[in-house]
Amino acid sequence: xxxxxxxxxxxxxxxxxxxxxxxxxxxxxxxxxxxxxxxxxxxxxxxxxxxxxxxxxxxxxxxxxxxxxxxxxxxxxxxxxxxxxxxxxxxxxxxxxxxxxxxxxxxxxxxxxxxxxxxxxxxxxxxxxxxxxxxxxxxxxxxxxxxxxxxxxxxxxxxxxxxxxxxxxxxxxxxxxxxxxxxxxxxxxxxxxxxxxxxxxxxxxxxxxxxxxxxxxxxxxxxxxxxxxxxxxxxxxxxxxxxx
Amino acid sequence: xxxxxxxxxxxxxxxxxxxxxxxxxxxxxxxxxxxxxxxxxxxxxxxxxxxxxxxxxxxxxxxxxxxxxxxxxxxxxxxxxxxxxxxxxxxxxxxxxxxxxxxxxxxxxxxxxxxxxxxxxxxxxxxxxxxxxxxxxxxxxxxxxxxxxxxxxxxxxxxxxxxxxxxxxxxxxxxxxxxxxxxxxxxxxxxxxxxxxxxxxxxxxxxxxxxxxxxxxxxxxxxxxxxxxxxxxxxxxxxxxxxx
Amino acid sequence: xxxxxxxxxxxxxxxxxxxxxxxxxxxxxxxxxxxxxxxxxxxxxxxxxxxxxxxxxxxxxxxxxxxxxxxxxxxxxxxxxxxxxxxxxxxxxxxxxxxxxxxxxxxxxxxxxxxxxxxxxxxxxxxxxxxxxxxxxxxxxxxxxxxxxxxxxxxxxxxxxxxxxxxxxxxxxxxxxxxxxxxxxxxxxxxxxxxxxxxxxxxxxxxxxxxxxxxxxxxxxxx
Amino acid sequence: xxxxxxxxxxxxxxxxxxxxxxxxxxxxxxxxxxxxxxxxxxxxxxxxxxxxxxxxxxxxxxxxxxxxxxxxxxxxxxxxxxxxxxxxxxxxxxxxxxxxxxxxxxxxxxxxxxxxxxxxxxxxxxxxxxxxxxxxxxxxxxxxxxxxxxxxxxxxxxxxxxxxxxxxxxxxxxxxxxxxxxxxxxxxxxxxxxxxxxxxxxxxxxxxxxxxxxxxxxxxxxx
Numbered sequence: 046x047x048x049x050x051x052x053x054x055x056x057x058x059x060x061x062x063x064x065x066x067x068x069x070x071x072x073x074x075x076x077x078x079x080x081x082x083x084x085x086x087x088x089x090x091x092x093x094x095x096x097x098x099x100x101x102x103x104x105x106x107x108x109x110x111x112x113x114x115x116x117x118x119x120x121x122x123x124x125x126x127x128x129x130x131x132x133x134x135x136x137x138x139x140x141x142x143x144x145x146x147x148x149x150x151x152x153x154x155x156x157x158x159x160x161x162x163x164x165x166x167x168x169x170x171x172x173x174x175x176x177x178x179x180x181x182x183x184x185x186x187x188x189x190x191x192x193x194x195x196x197x198x199x200x201x202x203x204x205x206x207x208x209x210x211x212x213x214x215x216x217x218x219x220x221x222x223x224x225x226x227x228x229x230x231x232x233x234x235x236x237x238x239x240x241x242x243x244x245x246x247x248x249x250x251x252x253x254x255x256x257x258x259x260x261x262x263x264x265x266x267x268x269x270x271x272x273x274x275x276x277x278x279x280x281x282x283x284x285x286x287x288x289x
Numbered sequence: 290x291x292x293x294x295x296x297x298x299x300x301x302x303x304x305x306x307x308x309x310x311x312x313x314x315x316x317x318x319x320x321x322x323x324x325x326x327x328x329x330x331x332x333x334x335x336x337x338x339x340x341x342x343x344x345x346x347x348x349x350x351x352x353x354x355x356x357x358x359x360x361x362x363x364x365x366x367x368x369x370x371x372x373x374x375x376x377x378x379x380x381x382x383x384x385x386x387x388x389x390x391x392x393x394x395x396x397x398x399x400x401x402x403x404x405x406x407x408x409x410x411x412x413x414x415x416x417x418x419x420x421x422x423x424x425x426x427x428x429x430x431x432x433x434x435x436x437x438x439x440x441x442x443x444x445x446x447x448x449x450x451x452x453x454x455x456x457x458x459x460x461x462x463x464x465x466x467x468x469x470x471x472x473x474x475x476x477x478x479x480x481x482x483x484x485x486x487x488x489x490x491x492x493x494x495x496x497x498x499x500x501x502x503x504x505x506x507x508x509x510x511x512x513x514x515x516x517x518x519x520x521x522x523x524x525x526x527x528x529x530x531x532x533x
Numbered sequence: 534x535x536x537x538x539x540x541x542x543x544x545x546x547x548x549x550x551x552x553x554x555x556x557x558x559x560x561x562x563x564x565x566x567x568x569x570x571x572x573x574x575x576x577x578x579x580x581x582x583x584x585x586x587x588x589x590x591x592x593x594x595x596x597x598x599x600x601x602x603x604x605x606x607x608x609x610x611x612x613x614x615x616x617x618x619x620x621x622x623x624x625x626x627x628x629x630x631x632x633x634x635x636x637x638x639x640x641x642x643x644x645x646x647x648x649x650x651x652x653x654x655x656x657x658x659x660x661x662x663x664x665x666x667x668x669x670x671x672x673x674x675x676x677x678x679x680x681x682x683x684x685x686x687x688x689x690x691x692x693x694x695x696x697x698x699x700x701x702x703x704x705x706x707x708x709x710x711x712x713x714x715x716x717x718x719x720x721x722x723x724x725x726x727x728x729x730x731x732x733x734x735x736x737x738x739x740x741x742x743x744x745x746x747x748x749x750x751x752x753x754x755x756x
Numbered sequence: 757x758x759x760x761x762x763x764x765x766x767x768x769x770x771x772x773x774x775x776x777x778x779x780x781x782x783x784x785x786x787x788x789x790x791x792x793x794x795x796x797x798x799x800x801x802x803x804x805x806x807x808x809x810x811x812x813x814x815x816x817x818x819x820x821x822x823x824x825x826x827x828x829x830x831x832x833x834x835x836x837x838x839x840x841x842x843x844x845x846x847x848x849x850x851x852x853x854x855x856x857x858x859x860x861x862x863x864x865x866x867x868x869x870x871x872x873x874x875x876x877x878x879x880x881x882x883x884x885x886x887x888x889x890x891x892x893x894x895x896x897x898x899x900x901x902x903x904x905x906x907x908x909x910x911x912x913x914x915x916x917x918x919x920x921x922x923x924x925x926x927x928x929x930x931x932x933x934x935x936x937x938x939x940x941x942x943x944x945x946x947x948x949x950x951x952x953x954x955x956x957x958x959x960x961x962x963x964x965x966x967x968x969x970x971x972x973x974x975x976x977x978x979x
Contacts, residue, residue, distance in 0.1 A: 248613025
C-alpha cells in the first residue's frame with residue numbers, strides 16, 4: 046500500500062461541486078497553499094469545483110491561498126472563527142455584498158466540532174458561547190448547575206492539509222504551530238489529502254513522534270519547498286498571477 | 290518553577306479518604322506501580338487514604354499494583370472497562386462478595402469521558418452501548434436518524450500516571466503502548482502526579498515530541514527503573530511482601 | 534459427523550475477505566489468529582485499542598517488552614510504519630468509522646445482526662472492553678465463532694438471550710460450518726462445508742437460513 | 757486632565773498579579789504586552805490558541821519563521837520547555853480550566869461581569885476567534901482596556917449594549933485609570949490613579965463604583 050499521489054493536479058482531481066472542504070492552517074501557518082492553487086487551476090481549466098463550503102479558521106489573507114480560492118468565485122460558504130486578517134478584502138467585499146455565506150464559530154468550538162466529526166461524536170456540550178448571539182437557537186442543558194450549549198460535529202467530504210513529513214502509509218508529522226487544525230481535519234474528512242515537504246519510507250518516522258496516524262490519511266503529495274502564505278503576501282503575490 | 294517532588298511518599302501525601310483517583314495503565318503497560326505501592330505504604334502507616342474510587346481500564350492483576358491497592362482494602366469503587374486478567378482473584382472475590390462497587394464502562398466511552406473531563410465537555414453523545422444494559426437509564430437522542438447515548442465527563446481529584454521522560458515543567462513523553470490512558474488522565478485530574486524514568490531539563494524534550502504538555506501535570510517524581518507489573522506477576526510477587 | 538473448521542481455519546477464511554491496505558481490529562482470542570493468514574500480496578494494517586496501529590506479530594519468547602502489548606495483553610512487535618497514540622485517539626479511529634473491518638468473537642449472533650459477546654449473565658464478573666465501541670464503529674463488523682456451543686446449542690439465533698454488545702451491527706459470520714451474511718434481518722447463507730447438507734446446517738442454526746443466491750463450498754486448507 | 761496609563765503601563769500593572777508558574781493566555785493586541793513585564797523571580801508560561809505552550813518573545817526582524825506564530829499571527833520564538841499541540845488539545849487547556857489567567861481586551865465590560873469584545877454590531881465582518889472559549893475556561897478572566905472610548909464614553913457599563921462574548925465571566929479590569937474587581941454583580945474599586953478623585957472616576961464609569969475596602973494608588977513606572 047502506498048498513498049502517494051503523483052501530482053498536485055491528481056490530488057485535487059476528485060473534489061466536486063458543492064462539497065465541504067476542510068482546509069488546514071491558522072492564518073498562513075499550515076496553509077496548504079499548493080493544494081489550494083492546484084484546485085484553482087482545475088477550476089480555471091474545467092469550471093469545477095464550485096459552490097464549495099470551506100472550513101478554515103480564517104477567511105484568507107491577500108490574494109493567494111484561501112483568499113484566491115474565494116476570489117476565483119469557488120466558495121459559496123465559509124465556516125470559520127476569525128474572518129479578519131491583515132488584508133481580508135477578498136472575503137470582506139463578498140461578505141458585505143451578500144455573495145458568500147458565513148457561519149461564525151468560536152475557535153475552540155470549531156476545533157472540537159471537527160474533532161467530534163472525526164471521533165464519531167455527533168454532539169457535545171460546551172460552556173462556550175452560552176448567552177451570546179452565536180448560541181442562539183441551540184439547545185441548552187444545565188449540568189451541575191451550569192448552562193452549556195449543545196454543538197454538532199463537523200465533517201467534510203475532503204480535507205486539504207499541510208504537514209511536514211509523511212511516510213507512504215500516511216503517518217504524518219507537522220512543523221511547529223503549523224500543526225493547528227491539521228490533525229483534526231485529517232480525522233474529519235471522508236478523503237484527506239496532505240501535502241508534505243518530504244515523503245519518506247515507513248519506519249523513517251519514529252512511531253512515538255507520529256502526530257497523525259496513517260489511518261486518517263487517504264492521499265499524500267510531495268511539495269518539497271512549500272510556499273509560506275505570509276511570505277507570498279508580504280511580496281504582494283496574487284494567484285493566479287495577473288498578466289503584466 | 291520546578292514540578293519535581295523529592296520522593297514517592299511526598300508525591301502521594303495529599304491523597305485523601307474518599308477521593309477519586311485515576312490510575313494510568315492498560316493491564317501492566319503504563320501502570321504506575323511505584324506510586325501505587327507508595328500509596329499502600331501510606332495507608333499501612335497511617336490508615337489513610339481509604340474509600341477511594343479508582344478509575345482504571347482494568348481491575349488489577351495478581352497481588353501487586355492496583356490489585357494490591359484493592360487487596361489492602363483501600364478501594365470502595367472501581368470504574369473500569371475490563372475487570373478480567375490472568376489473575377483477577379483480588380477484585381473478583383471482593384466483587385462477588387459485594388465488598389467493592391463496580392461501574393463498568395465501554396472502553397472507548399471510558400477514554401472519551403476522561404478526555405471530556407479534561408477538555409471541559411460535560412457531556413457528549415456516542416453510539417456505543419445503545420440498546421445494551423450499559424446504557425440503561427441514560428438519555429438517548431437521535432441525530433441524523435441514528436440513536437446515540439449521552440455520557441457524562443469523568444474527573445478525578447488525583448491522577449497517578451507513569452510516563453517515560455518528564456522535564457521540570459511537566460512536559461512528558463511515554464513509552465510505546467504504555468501511553469494508553471496516561472495523557473487523558475493527566476488532563477482530567479485536579480492534581481496529576483507522574484512517575485517518570487528520568488527527569489530532564491526543559492528543552493531536552495523536542496517540543497514536537499511532547500505528548501502531554503506540562504500544563505496538565507502538577508508533580509513529577511523520578512523512578513529510574515520502574516517495575517513492570519507483568520514481570521512482577523510472572524515472578525509471583527506480592528505487595529506488601531508477605532513475611533517469610 | 535462432519536469435520537468442522539478449527540479456529541485457525543475460520544481465521545484463514547476470514548482473512549480472505551480482507552483487502553490490501555485495510556485497517557483491521559481483531560478481537561481478543563481466536564480472532565487474533567486472522568493476522569497470520571493474510572493472502573499473498575495483501576497487507577492489512579492492524580489496530581489495537583490500547584494505542585497501536587500497524588504492529589507486527591509476537592516477539593520471540595524471552596524478547597517480550599511489556600510496554601508493547603495488544604488489547605489481549607499479549608506482547609507484539611513494531612514494524613516499519615507503526616504509530617503509537619493514546620486511548621481517546623484510538624477510539625476516535627474506532628467510533629469515527631475509520632476502521633474497515635472488526636472481527637469479533639461471539640456468545641450469540643442474531644439474525645437481526647445483534648451481537649452478545651461480553652456477559653454470560655448476572656453471575657460472575659462482567660467485562661466489556663472495547664467491543665461495544667467496535668461494533669458501532671468499524672465499517673464492517675464480522676463475527677468468528679463456532680457454529681454451536683460446546684453443548685451443541687446454536688450460537689446463531691433468532692434473538693439473543695444474553696446481554697447485548699450491540700444492536701444490528703454484525704453483517705457477516707465466519708462459523709466453523711459456514712459463511713453467513715446478515716441482510717435485512719435474516720441469515721443469508723453464502724458458503725457451507727461441502728459435506729454438510731443445508732438441512733443439517735439449518736438444524737444447527739437457531740433461525741432460518743435463507744439462500745437467495747448460490748451457496749459456495751467452504752473449502753479451507755489444512756492448517 | 758490627569759495622565760492616564762498607556763497600554764504598556766496597563767500591561768505592567770496586569771503583570772504584577774501573575775504568579776510564578778502561572779499558565780496565561782494573552783488576547784490579541786494590547787494584552788500581548790503583558791508578557792514583557794513579568795516581575796523579577798517570576799516566570800509565567802504563555803499559551804496561545806494556535807497550539808503553543810511556553811513560547812518566547814518576538815524574533816529579531818528578518819528571523820521570523822511563519823510556522824511559529826501566536827494567535828495574533830505575530831512571529832514568536834521557542835524556548836526551553838516549549839510544547840506544540842493541535843487545536844483541540846489547545847482548547848482542552850482553555851475550556852478544561854487549566855489556564856490560570858486570561859487577559860483580554862474589551863469594547864464593554866458590565867458590572868455583571870459580562871464582556872463584549874468581538875462584534876461592534878451588524879455592520880462589518882464579525883470575528884470571534886478564541887475569546888468565547890477563553891472567558892469560560894480560564895480560572896481568572898481579566899480585562900485590560902482604556903477606561904473610556906475615544907469619544908469619552910464609559911467602557912465600564914451597567915449592562916453591555918454590544919453583542920456579548922460571555923456572561924458573568926470577568927472578575928478584574930485593568931483600565932487606564934483604575935483597577936476594579938467585579939464581585940456580586942458590582943464594580944469594586946481597588947486602585948485608582950493618585951491624582952484622580954473618586955467622583956471624577958465615577959463620572960467616567962457607566963455603573964456604580966463601590967468601595968467596601970481601601971482604595972490604593974495605581975502607581976506604575978514610566979515605560
